[in-house]
Structure formats: C-alpha cells, structure tokens
Amino acid sequence: MTGEIEAILIAGPTASGKSKLAAELAERLGGVVVNADSLQVYDGLKILTARPSAADLERVPHRLYGHVDPGSDYSAGAYLRDVAPLLAELRSSRRLPVFCGGTGLYFKALTGLLDPMPEIPQAVRDRLRRRLAEEGAEALHAELLRRDPPTAERLAPRDGQRIARALEILEAGSVPLSALQAGRGRPLVDRGRARMLVLAPDRAELRQRIAERFDRMVAGGALDEVKAFEARFGSVPGTAGRAIGLAELSAFLKGSLNYERARELAITRTRQYAKRQETWFRHQLGDEWRRMTAGADFFLPTRPST
Incomplete structure (x- = not known):
C-alpha cells in the first residue's frame, strides 16, 4: 500500500516489541501512540501489564493507558466510545494515530469487523x-x-x-x-487507508524475552506494585484481576508460594497467553495485515493529509 494513510495499527503477542516499534514510528511521523490492549487500560498495574516506559512517554504522547478503574467492566464497545472522540481530536490536529496492543477484538472493532454489542443491563x-x-x-x-x-x-x-x-x-x-461478528460494525479506521502490522517474532526468542521481561518487572518494583494494588483495590474481579503475575506475586507475598515457583507460574502463563494471541492473530486477521518480525525493516508511510 502506498500513499497517505490515516492510521497505523500494530498487533502482536505480549513481549513482541509492539510498544517500542509504535513509539519509534510515532516519533518519526509526528504521531500519537494509542493503546489497543485490554489490560493496559487499567489503572494501578503499570509494571505488570507492561505499559510504556517513562522514556517512551517522554518521547511521544501516549493515550488511553491506565484510564479505567480496575473494578469496572470494560468492553470493545466501551473502547470504541473512548477512541471516537480521540480520533476526531487527532485528525483535527493532523496527528497520526499509531494503535498498539495485543487485543484482537479492539482492532476488529476499530476496522468495522465487529458488530455493535448490545448494552448489558x-x-x-x-x-x-x-x-x-x-x-x-x-x-x-x-x-x-x-x-x-x-x-x-x-x-x-x-x-x-x-x-x-x-x-x-x-x-x-x-x-x-x-x-x-459478521463485520457489520461502523469502522472508525478505514482499512484502505491504514497500515496494519502483526509482529511475529521467533517463538524461542519470544519465550526468552518473556522470561527476561518478568525478571525486569520484579527488579523494577512489581512486588511493591502488587502490594499497592491490593491495598487500594482489594481483590478485583474481571479483566484487571487476570493480569499475569498479580496472583502469583500476591501468593508469594502471602507466603503460599516460594518465589521460584511464583516466577515459574507467571512466566508459563505469559508464554501460554502469547501462544493464544499468536493463534488468534493468525486466524482472525486478514491478508491486509502484514506479518513481520520485530526486527524487520518497515517501509514508512507518508504523513496523513488534512
């Protein structure tokens, strides 16, 4: 695809390098990174959900990260309601949105491939x-x-x-x-004017990255984050409470698991999650999505027009 585009969409499994690539592209194109991950929307778990680093936040603007209360329900429909006014704002200021995340349903909803969901009483x-x-x-x-x-x-x-x-x-x-899921939704992003990428790193490399990232999370304060999260929110049901590492590190802090076992369980769960994500992307995202490794060359699009 050539010519001017209105958005970049970057999907991929956890620890595949999406955030780094998104920040690089947003910086080079004068864009804004927009979250498309159902865990990173929640407040209180910045480290465990691998939200963008402080350095990335300084480089380029990031939106829709950590803005949802962990005790509330959040769906693809709620995501679209948050994205719609943000897209209008970015387009009026000629800022390119670079969507980045691991939640496939958000991408399908953005591009009109998910029908409107009913309101749940x-x-x-x-x-x-x-x-x-x-x-x-x-x-x-x-x-x-x-x-x-x-x-x-x-x-x-x-x-x-x-x-x-x-x-x-x-x-x-x-x-x-x-x-x-018949594709009758109203698209917020025109697939014909978007660059859509799926990161697909080598499986062995991804497994190693996951283990190394978990160790960096712990070294960077994940245990303190778990303590603070539980003190602030208690036991949270729903999506936020399923953040990988939360239950495992909480069990270690309470003495029911030793650290080695907690680490092993968290890393295993993350690897299983990454495998499910890879399978979903492979079967659910169409041929218009370009599959590439995290280190592959990327042909930069032109800036969006007014």
Missing part, C-alpha cells in the same frame, strides 16, 4: 457474575456450548469472565456473540 451482569461465583466457569461453559457453540468452542472452559460476557450478550440481545 446491570441486573443481567450481576446475575451472571453471581452464577459464575456459585456454579463455576465450567458449568457456564457447558450452557454456552448449548446456546452458542461457535463462541464456546473458542473459549477455554475455565475462562469464566469471557464465558459470562458471552452469556450476558445472549441474554441482553437474544443474539449469540458468534452472530455479532
């Missing part, structure tokens, strides 16, 4: 969360398998939050989540 949400606590994720997964097999087959039986979310959508809109 609080009573429906509360009822499903109660059932999740009382019956367990696997029981709700069995129900979802009966009511929306395609969605259930994509979700792990113990992924309680996503299972509950799928059932909420069913009950709120009487339409399964799988039927809401």
